[in-house]
Amino acid sequence: MxxxxxxxxxxxxxxxxxxxxxxxxxxxxxxxxxxxxxxxxxxxxxxxxxxxxxxxxxxxxxxxxxxxxxxxxxxxxxxxxxxxxxxxxxxxxxxxxxxxxxxxxxxxxxxxxxxxxxxxxxCAVITALSGAGLPSDRFSFEGFLPPKSKGRRDTFQSLADDERTLIFYESPHRITDSLADMLAVLGPERQVVLARELTKTYETIHGAPLGELIDWLSEDSNRVRGEMVVLVAGHRKAKDDLPSEALRTVGLLVKELPLKKAAALAAEIHGVKKNALYKWGLENLD
The missing domain is CATH 3.40.1010.10 (Tetrapyrrole methylase, N-terminal domain)
Structure with missing residues (x-):
């Protein structure tokens, strides 16, 4: 020593x-x-x-x-x-x-x-989380998002039902495209906080429903500058919510099977009620 x-x-x-x-x-x-x-x-x-x-x-x-x-x-x-x-x-x-x-x-x-x-x-993750105003008792740090749109959308799809606060790093030249991909998967109402330039002169922590956040970003080019931490509120599960993966399975199976059979198989795979999947299919699938 x-x-x-x-x-x-x-x-x-x-x-x-x-x-x-x-x-x-x-x-x-x-x-x-x-x-x-x-x-x-x-x-x-x-x-x-x-x-x-x-x-x-x-x-x-x-x-x-x-x-x-x-x-x-x-x-x-x-x-x-x-x-x-x-x-x-x-x-x-x-x-x-x-x-x-x-x-x-x-x-x-x-x-x-x-x-x-x-x-x-x-640590930018913890610094951003402590000031975001999102639930901090359970969170998942997912690191940098994939560089391509398909990879990002697949990532968001896999996390769509996660009830924890989700945290990502993103670069300024991809933030707009990444939020657009997030919007396509998670919808405009999901609460998102963008923390940029943490601890620096132009530190900004701004939260809003995703659709509003994208509009806010587009209003000023300075808002997309600097290193970004993106925090996403976890999925709020309602009593009658069906898992997104179960819905996706029904959508795939119904291309080859009658809806009733597709719903029954998806229900068995994902452990949900087949009648609920069948009703969803009637309302949402052509």
Whole structure:
């Protein structure tokens, strides 16, 4: 163990160190102490991290560890850790591994018996959730949405009946298309909160029914700038609601079978009442 005036850094230890998502004042004293006293910092982008370190007058050596080389470099870093080196893992912003590199290294360290010490700190998911005004007792973080429309719609369809608050990351150049795909699947009344530029000068947290939110975005091009966190209210299940997957199954089966038979099979597959599916089919299928 290496001791300084303010921090004790263990040898042969990997530290998971969150860094600010915008406002540099959000970094913790403990994070600064660890970054200043470890032997090496594994960074998603060494140039980006060097600017952060320079701001706080930290001169620790950095090593590039990103999506494209993590699996290849993990063994090298584990060898250094086992030899007594202390390493801090950072991403460009926020908590490593949360839609950022680090999973393979941490997983391999755990398998190899290398000590892993996670530090608490900035995370866009939790920051957005705490200020969104949506239910926070149960939520699901889904990471970045697929880049193509079909992938996004499939994702929304698979989550349409989820009663938890859903959280996604999205980039500014895809946010409009992603919300349009969400509208096609979830409808205009689903409550959605858009949190952008969190902790920065132009931080905005705006919530509305999805149809209104899309109109609000289109009113000002500045509203689609910056990193986005999209929070979606969970499905409100009514007593007579039928699962969307059961409805989809009926829709597929009825192409080959009479509605009555299709409803009976879908009911057996999904564990719902066949009469309810049959009635829905009469009302909604040609």
């Amino acid at each position: 290496r001791e300084t005036n303010s921090c004790m850094v263990d040898v042969a230890t990997l530290y998971i160190v969150p860094t600010p998502i915008g406002n540099l004042a959000d970094i913790t004293h403990r994070a600064l102490d660890v970054l200043a006293n470890v032997d090496l910092i594994a960074a998603e982008d060494t140039r980006h991290t060097s600017r952060l370190l320079s701001h706080f007058s930290i001169s620790t050596r950095t090593f590039a560890l990103h999506d494209h080389n993590e699996q290849q470099k993990a063994d090298y870093l584990i060898e250094k850790l086992q030899a007594g080196t202390s390493i801090a893992l950072v991403s460009d912003a926020g908590t490593p591994l949360i839609s950022d590199p680090g999973y393979h290294l941490v997983n391999r360290c755990r398998q190899a018996g290398v000590k892993v010490v996670p530090l608490p700190g900035p």
